[in-house]
Amino acid sequence: MARRLGETRQFAGIIGRDKKMLEIFDLIASLARSHAPVLIQGESGVGKELVAAAIHNEGPRAGRLFVPVNCGALPEGLLESELFGHVRGAFTGAIRDKKGRFELADGGTIFLDEIGDVSPAMQVKLLRVLQEGTFERVGSNLTLKVDARVISATNKDLREEIRAGRFREDLFYRLCVAPVHLPPLRERRGDIPLLIDHLLPRVAREAGRDGLAVSPAALDRMMDYDWPGNVRELHNALQFALVKCHGATIELSHLPPTIAQTRPATTLRARAPGKHAPTQTRRVRTRRVKLDVAGVRAALARARGRRVLAARALGVSRATFYRFLDAHAELKEVS
Template identity: 70%
Template sequence: LESELFGHVKGAFTGAIRDKKGRFELADGGTIFLDEIGDISPAMQVKLLRVLQEGHFERVGSEQTLKVDVRVISATNKNIAEEIASGRFREDLFYRLSVVPLWLPPLRERRHDIPLLVEHLLRQILADAGRAGVTVSPEALDVMMSHDWPGNVRELQNWLQYALVKCRGDRIRPEHLPPVLRGATRLPMPARRLRKLDAEAVRAALEAAGGSKVEAARRLGVSRATLYRFLDGMGR
């Protein structure tokens, strides 16, 4: 991460075959967006604080100090107040970043945004896939409106991609949506009900989780051990 943000010089580490500018240097005079800011290490927090306070940094492996003028926008899905209280996030860094704070409620608390988000995301997905003219039926939209969306907008985007793969026509209907949305595996689900879980729901959860069994178990509302037992029964 340090090399990505601040760059490095040739020979700074194995694989550093040439000088490389970091994101801050590339963004000089403009804006840089730092996502998941709550996950950075304490050591990186110190380096980031220095850039915000002084506008100075060094590339990895270099003693030359560089100066930049960058506007920083950051985001996190963590409760920063709790992170500060636990000592995992620096309070001084928080106040440096929190000039104009914005809080975005989870998608389940702003369901009225779902139709607009579906329209916007579907347009993007269709463009990337080289398709056009596909819309979402009112019945499918009703299903989406009733879901709690623990993964927020990213989950919505994933399931729209899933539906588009299933849909061979020009209208996404409830049957094109994954079982998780249709109610076959409504979350959260007690582990004792896993035997009633069909293989399609498990495959859909694994697909949405990028193959991660830990994330798939979270989406299904079961423990990892329970999911592993189910997968063993499927011969996976």
């Protein structure tokens, strides 16, 4: 199992070594052997489609099609035709019969992204497919039957949508037989260096460059940033950095302003003596500490495996601490 290995960095194309991601890897492997509908929940940019594809590719349906549909990108009329197909003459412009995504996914998997954006009328039609596996093409009375596994995803809280009357409760329970929650990048900061190592060579190749590295200062700032856009924003930040970087090393000044101007965790606001003295910002210099395996192991034990607290106790930046962990495999079981 992925968690037992402890050194897992990639599973089915997904990058991560954080405990939360290792649990996701194990869950993907279990779900791949099942045919139950899966609902993947998480913020925008966390990689929901990657997880859906991994569940498909690791299972018995891998030899058939994985068919993604962005339910939030199409108006209701077009979405119905896209999902269920149509017959010739069903509407203006329907010059021939067309299979829908459910038909194309027969024997495979259909991925309904942004399912929380589907209209109430379309929710009723989806409920029927999930219950009975049957539907009609637009403009046809012929009932078709399909065997398609349904994986859906949303960045909305569907229980809140149910309470607000915008999402059907019966459809929710049909979709959410097996829930998967993907953590945002800010909750697995230790994976940021791994993701950079994975993404930077790809971004560099696309730009016709190679041999690029990220400076310690830039990495520290990227570790401090909260990444509201998650992995997608990290990818975009590296693309931006390459536009500004003309050398072999991405520096702090090359990062997007929203990241470069983020106040680092080591910046403290100190009030000067006096009741009405102005607030001043001062940078506390991180003292140079030579890390050793025994000391890091002890710090992790005291912090009960919480790496951020261990790094803080040792007086080093998170980036330095994570690089040390990467270089010492014997510490992975502790962290």
